[in-house]
Amino acid sequence: MSPGLDGLPAAERELDVSGPVADFLRSVSPRALARIRLGLRAFEWLPFPWRFSRLDATAREDFLLGMETSRFGLHHELLLMAKVFTTLGNAVAPQIEERIGFTATCALADGSAPEPVAPLGATEPAGEEEECDVVIVGSGAGGAVAAATLAEAGLDVIVLEAGESFNRESYPAEPLDAIARLYRDGGLTIAEGRPAIPVPVARTVGGTTVVNSGTCFRAPDPVLEDWRRRFGIEWATELAAEFGEAEDFLRVAPVDPERMGRNGQLAMEGAAAIGASGGPISRNAGSCVQCSSCPFGCEIDAKRGMHVSYLPRAVAAGARLRTGVEAHQVIVEDGRAVGVRCNTTAGGTESRGINRFESRRQYVVRGRLATVVAGGALGTPELLLRSGLGGRQVGRNLHIHPACWVGARYEEEVRGWEGVMQSYYIDQWEPQRLLLEATFTPLAFGGAWLPGVGRAHQRSMLEFGRVSSIGVHLSDASSGRIDLTNAGALRARYKLTQADADRLVFGIARAAEIHFAAGATEVYPNIARVGALTQEKLPSFESTRFKPSELRLEAFHPMGTARISAEGNGVCASDGRVYGTHDLYVADASLFPTSVGVNPMMTVVAFAARIAAELAKSAE
Numbered sequence: 001m002s003p004g005l006d007g008l009p010a011a012e013r014e015l016d017v018s019g020p021v022a023d024f025l026r027s028v029s030p031r032a033l034a035r036i037r038l039g040l041r042a043f044e045w046l047p048f049p050w051r052f053s054r055l056d057a058t059a060r061e062d063f064l065l066g067m068e069t070s071r072f073g074l075h076h077e078l079l080l081m082a083k084v085f086t087t088l089g090n091a092v093a094p095q096i097e098e099r100i101g102f103t104a105t106c107a108l109a110d111g112s113a114p115e116p117v118a119p120l121g122a123t124e125p126a127g128e129e130e131e132c133d134v135v136i137v138g139s140g141a142g143g144a145v146a147a148a149t150l151a152e153a154g155l156d157v158i159v160l161e162a163g164e165s166f167n168r169e170s171y172p173a174e175p176l177d178a179i180a181r182l183y184r185d186g187g188l189t190i191a192e193g194r195p196a197i198p199v200p201v202a203r204t205v206g207g208t209t210v211v212n213s214g215t216c217f218r219a220p221d222p223v224l225e226d227w228r229r230r231f232g233i234e235w236a237t238e239l240a241a242e243f244g245e246a247e248d249f250l251r252v253a254p255v256d257p258e259r260m261g262r263n264g265q266l267a268m269e270g271a272a273a274i275g276a277s278g279g280p281i282s283r284n285a286g287s288c289v290q291c292s293s294c295p296f297g298c299e300i301d302a303k304r305g306m307h308v309s310y311l312p313r314a315v316a317a318g319a320r321l322r323t324g325v326e327a328h329q330v331i332v333e334d335g336r337a338v339g340v341r342c343n344t345t346a347g348g349t350e351s352r353g354i355n356r357f358e359s360r361r362q363y364v365v366r367g368r369l370a371t372v373v374a375g376g377a378l379g380t381p382e383l384l385l386r387s388g389l390g391g392r393q394v395g396r397n398l399h400i401h402p403a404c405w406v407g408a409r410y411e412e413e414v415r416g417w418e419g420v421m422q423s424y425y426i427d428q429w430e431p432q433r434l435l436l437e438a439t440f441t442p443l444a445f446g447g448a449w450l451p452g453v454g455r456a457h458q459r460s461m462l463e464f465g466r467v468s469s470i471g472v473h474l475s476d477a478s479s480g481r482i483d484l485t486n487a488g489a490l491r492a493r494y495k496l497t498q499a500d501a502d503r504l505v506f507g508i509a510r511a512a513e514i515h516f517a518a519g520a521t522e523v524y525p526n527i528a529r530v531g532a533l534t535q536e537k538l539p540s541f542e543s544t545r546f547k548p549s550e551l552r553l554e555a556f557h558p559m560g561t562a563r564i565s566a567e568g569n570g571v572c573a574s575d576g577r578v579y580g581t582h583d584l585y586v587a588d589a590s591l592f593p594t595s596v597g598v599n600p601m602m603t604v605v606a607f608a609a610r611i612a613a614e615l616a617k618s619a620e
C-alpha cells in the first residue's frame with residue numbers, strides 16, 4: 001500500500017507499520033479480532049494461486065488497482081480494511097506528519113488557559129459489593145446527565161463505567177494508543193451488511209462525548225412532534241427547558257466564521273454560491289479555534305464532554321463513579337431490578353497491550369430504588385439481552401445516520417487541521433433527510449478515505465493539506481439490529497435500502513457541487529467504480545444507479561435499540577421504564593423511536609434529564 005514516494009518512507013522497509021497496528025489490535029475483542037484475521041487471510045489469498053504478500057511490489061500495486069476498480073463489494077471492503085490499517089499505522093508516524101506538514105495543536109481563540117481539571121473522586125470499586133439508591137450503567141451523554149440530575153435531587157447514586165478515566169492531563173499522546181484506550185474495540189465496532197459500516201463508540205468515562213466533535217443541535221421540531229404523536233412521548237415537544245439548561249451549562253455557542261478555518265469556510269462559500277441554506281455549527285467547545293483532533297480527546301478540554309461537565313457536577317452532589325467496571329447482568333428479584341452484577345478489569349484500568357478480556361473479578365452494585373441502563377445504543381441492548389430483559393424488541397430498530405466522507409482537492413492550501421473540526425452545516429436538503437457538515441478528519445482517519453492505491457494513494461497523502469471534506473449524513477429509514485452471538489459477543493447488523501442509498505448518492509452529488517462552487521478541482525465521492533470526479537463528470541455520476549454495497553460509509557450516531565413505543569412495539573414506556581421489569585430504566589440514545597436526523601448528543605441529554613427528573617420525583 002505504501003511503497004515510498006517523494007520523502008514518504010516505504011512501509012516495512014523504512015517504517016514499521018505492522019508492528020504498531022499489531023500492538024493496537026491487542027485492544028479489540030476476540031470476536032472483532034477473529035473477523036479481522038478472516039479478512040486478512042482472504043486478502044492474502046485473493047490473488048490465488050499466488051499469495052498477496054509474496055508478489056513483488058509492482059504486481060501488488062497492480063492487484064490493488066484491480067480491487068479498486070472491481071465490481072465486487074467484497075474487494076472494496078477488503079481494500080478499505082487494508083487502507084484503514086496501513087493509514088493507521090503509517091499516518092501517525094512523526095516522519096509522515098512532518099513530510100505532510102500535519103500538526104494538531106488545540107487552541108482557544110483568546111489564548112486563554114483551559115479550566116482546572118475537576119475532581120471525580122475515588123473511582124476504584126470499594127470491596128466486592130456496594131449499595132446505593134440508583135445505580136447507573138454508563139457515563140456518557142445519558143448516564144452522566146441522569147447521574148447529575150438524580151444526585152442533585154438528593155439520591156445516593158453510583159455510576160459504573162467500563163472504560164478508563166482521562167482528561168487533558170492524561171489523554172494518551174499517541175493517536176493509536178488513544179484509539180485503543182478511548183474506544184470500544186479500538187473503534188472497530190462494525191455493523192455487518194452490504195456495505196459493512198463502521199460504527200465507532202467510545203468506552204471511557206464521559207462516553208462518546210469525550211471523542212465526539214462537540215456539535216450541538218436540538219432535535220428538529222417535526223421529529224419531536226412525530227415522536228409525541230406516533231410513539232406516545234407526550235413530553236417530547238416540551239423539552240425547551242432541558243435543551244436550554246444543557247446549552248447554558250455546556251456553554252454551547254456558534255463557531256465564529258472568521259476563526260473556523262478554511263475547511264469550514266470553503267463549505268460556507270460553496271453553499272452560498274449555489275444558494276444552499278446553512279450556518280455555523282453550535283458547539284460545546286467555547287472559543288476553540290483549532291485542531292481537528294477531537295476523536296482523540298481534546299488536549300485542552302475546550303470541548304465540554306461529560307467527563308468535564310456533568311460528571312464532576314454529579315460527583316460534587318455526592319455521586320460515586322466506578323471505572324473499569326463492566327455491568328454484565330441486571331439482577332432481578334421478585335420482578336424488580338435490584339442492581340447489576342459486574343466484571344472489573346484489574347485495578348479498574350486497562351492499557352494498550354493489556355487485554356481487558358483477561359484478569360477480571362466480580363463486583364455487585366445494588367440499587368435500592370432503581371437501576372438505570374445508559375450504555376449507549378450498542379451497550380444497552382447488549383446488557384438487556386444478556387439479562388434476558390426487555391422482550392423481543394430489544395436490539396431491533398437500530399438507526400445509525402449512515403454518513404459518507406466527501407473530500408475534495410483544492411489548488412489553495414486548506415490545512416484543515418488549523419481549523420475547528422466540525423464547523424459549518426448545510427440543511428438545504430433536509431426534506432430529502434440529508435444534513436451536510438463541513439468536517440475535517442485527522443490524517444490517521446482521513447487518509448484511508450483518500451483515493452488511489454500504492455503510489456497514487458501516497459501522492460494523495462502528500463496533498464492532504466489541500467484536501468477539504470464534507471460529511472453527508474442521512475436520517476435513515478433503513479434499520480439494523482443488535483444481538484448476541486452464541487458465544488455471547490455483541491453483533492451489529494444493518495441493511496441499507498436502495499432508497500436510502502439513492503438519497504446518499506444525491507447528497508454526495510450535492511456535496512460535490514458545493515466543493516466545485518468553492519473552487520475544488522476534483523472530488524472524492526467514495527463510491528466503488530468511481531475514482532475522482534471532475535465537474536464535467538458530475539451529471540453522469542448523478543444519472544448512475546449505485547447499489548447500496550457500492551457505497552463506502554461510516555456512522556457515528558447509533559440509536560433506537562431500546563426504543564420508546566407502545567408495549568410489543570418498543571422496549572420502554574415513555575418514562576424510560578423497561579416493560580416487564582419494575583424499577584429498570586433506560587436513559588440514552590437507545591430510547592429514540594426513529595432516526596433523529598441531527599447529531600444526537602443534545603437530544604440524549606434532554607431525554608436523560610427528563611427521565612431522571614421524573615424518576616427522582618417518583619422517589620420522593
Ligand SMILES: Cc1cc2nc3c(=O)[nH]c(=O)nc-3n(C[C@H](O)[C@H](O)[C@H](O)COP(=O)(O)OP(=O)(O)OC[C@H]3O[C@@H](n4cnc5c(N)ncnc54)[C@H](O)[C@@H]3O)c2cc1C
Pocket residue numbers: 137138139140141142143160161162163200201202203204205206207208209211212213214215216217295325326327328374375376377379380383422556557558587588589590598599600601602604
Ligand atoms: C467520532 C464521533 C463523533 C461524534 N460527534 C458528535 C457530535 O459532534 N455531536 C453529537 O451530537 N453527537 C456526536 N456523536 C454521537 C454522540 O457522541 C452520541 O450520540 C452520544 O454520546 C450517545 O450518548 P449515550 O449516552 O447514548 O452513549 P455514550 O455516550 O456512548 O455512553 C455510553 C457509555 O456506557 C459505557 N458502557 C456501555 N456498556 C456498559 C456496561 N455494560 N457496563 C459499564 N459501562 C458500559 C460505555 O463505555 C460508554 O462510556 C459522535 C460520535 C462519534 C463516535
Ligand code: SF4
Pocket residue numbers: 105106107214285288289290291292293294297298299300301302303419420421
Ligand atoms: S478542535 Fe476539538 S480537540 Fe481541538 S481544541 Fe477544538 S474541541 Fe478541542
